Amino acid sequence: MAMYAGVELGGTKCICILGSGPGEVIARELLPTQEPGMTLNAIGAVLQRWNSPAAPLTAIGIASFGPLDLRHGSPTHGRIGPTTKHNWAYTDLGAYFRQRFDVPVGITTDVIGAALAEGRWGGARGLRDFAYVTVGTGVAVGLIHDGQPLQGCHHPELGHARIARAAGDEWPGHCSFHGACVEGLASGPAIQARSGVAAADLPADSPVWQLVAHALGQLAHLLVVSVAPQRILIGGGVLSHRAQLFPEIRRCLSASLNGYLDVAAVNESLEDFIVPPGLGADAGPLGALALAIDTHKTIAEGTAT
């Protein structure tokens, strides 16, 4: 029986899981994210323990915070890029795990991983083109195009798209690079900076939520006119327990497109076009597992990675 290990490497914690899908998780371990060496060794020890002679690992999937070098054929594929996370910049995740485990190792970003999991087991099953948006400490977007993660010379960073502002809103935004990009307007820290209250504690009737919905509606507009997904899933901590935002985001998208484009998904079934994820908070670790499965399948089929 195939045995897959998935690791979601997050900014504050890592989740390692062993299994083959949402209903078949054999083991799960939570580790704090600390200095890179210490953290990777702790993850490596968990995976070594799981890699038993009687039931060896088939493949490993790592879904990590980014930015990551994911360019096909890059000599530094799987290496973390410039990041403000202490000491993590240029940590080569690919090299670490490939040197220690004699099985296929797949690496992608946490949000692309979550998109893969949603496509395989969650709210995007059966779709070839969809977007997974997470709104939390930052805003990140994973794109699946024709069944595969989409990336050109970099993975998508649509949280840093600069957008049209809501009428009358001149707050400068909270992104240190772009001010009022999507992340600078809709992330948890942006909400807190604007309102003075943690996003989780902000009352449902705060006008700030309307501005968050506007920013996410603008992001949806950009997705429609660029990659035109069949569905947009929006998850992450900021939106959990905030179901009332979804009708508002849909309304903002519809108002923004203003009847342009003959797209059935948008014009006829908006309730199915912008939806919460199907796997909830498990999309992250399950994404790492989905990547392990995909990586094994790709190599088993003899396709170049």
Add this chain to the structure above:
Amino acid sequence: MAMYAGVELGGTKCICILGSGPGEVIARELLPTQEPGMTLNAIGAVLQRWNSPAAPLTAIGIASFGPLDLRHGSPTHGRIGPTTKHNWAYTDLGAYFRQRFDVPVGITTDVIGAALAEGRWGGARGLRDFAYVTVGTGVAVGLIHDGQPLQGCHHPELGHARIARAAGDEWPGHCSFHGACVEGLASGPAIQARSGVAAADLPADSPVWQLVAHALGQLAHLLVVSVAPQRILIGGGVLSHRAQLFPEIRRCLSASLNGYLDVAAVNESLEDFIVPPGLGADAGPLGALALAIDTHKTIAEGTAT
């Protein structure tokens, strides 16, 4: 010898060409774009004449104004969508040519066609991921991803992306759907509406050009954080003979990204990242020819279209 026919169906004129590439154009005919029936019959007559028994056509490529239904497997593939062009809405280009010619017929938008031509013969040779932007009566974007035109449930319509405004610019824009989208700020009619002067006659030192460059720089920012092309080609009537705009568009992109993203194309060789097209005004008809060649190749290889 293979004989390809390409038709660029534009809003005011159609260009039919016969040949196999930029250096091998055997015949070229210009027709006015009038009512759909009359126009298609005139094009059909040209192609019939070219389809001689001694040298029959190998394949036909149609690169048309949009929006077009280009969804794989759609029963109305190749049909024009809602358009303000008199009587052209829902004209089924695919059906027209497939019923009359017993050769493979490829259909795509004018801008995707131009992108294909630039990739095959022009300013994007050897690249797998690039964008072709045309700035004229409208603003349209063709995306090539992994060597193929990119589209989800609709072809890209990034001219209708709403963007962050230049500081202090509150002109409402000229797009009837979105006001100040890229097209509503940077197209020829937008420039004329704002300045009172046709774009071709606007002095090089008009401050309006700075705002046009800002809008195109914002479009480039959106391209970088979404599909991350290896290069962005920007052509079309508004920018021809306006070479001085390119350094300004590059500067606007660089200022907007503000050091975010470790992308060599953007950070190290911006002069090669945003460039004019290599084929100039011929990108349109050559795009139709490139599509004919690709369509023949795809069918010859037995791949599903």
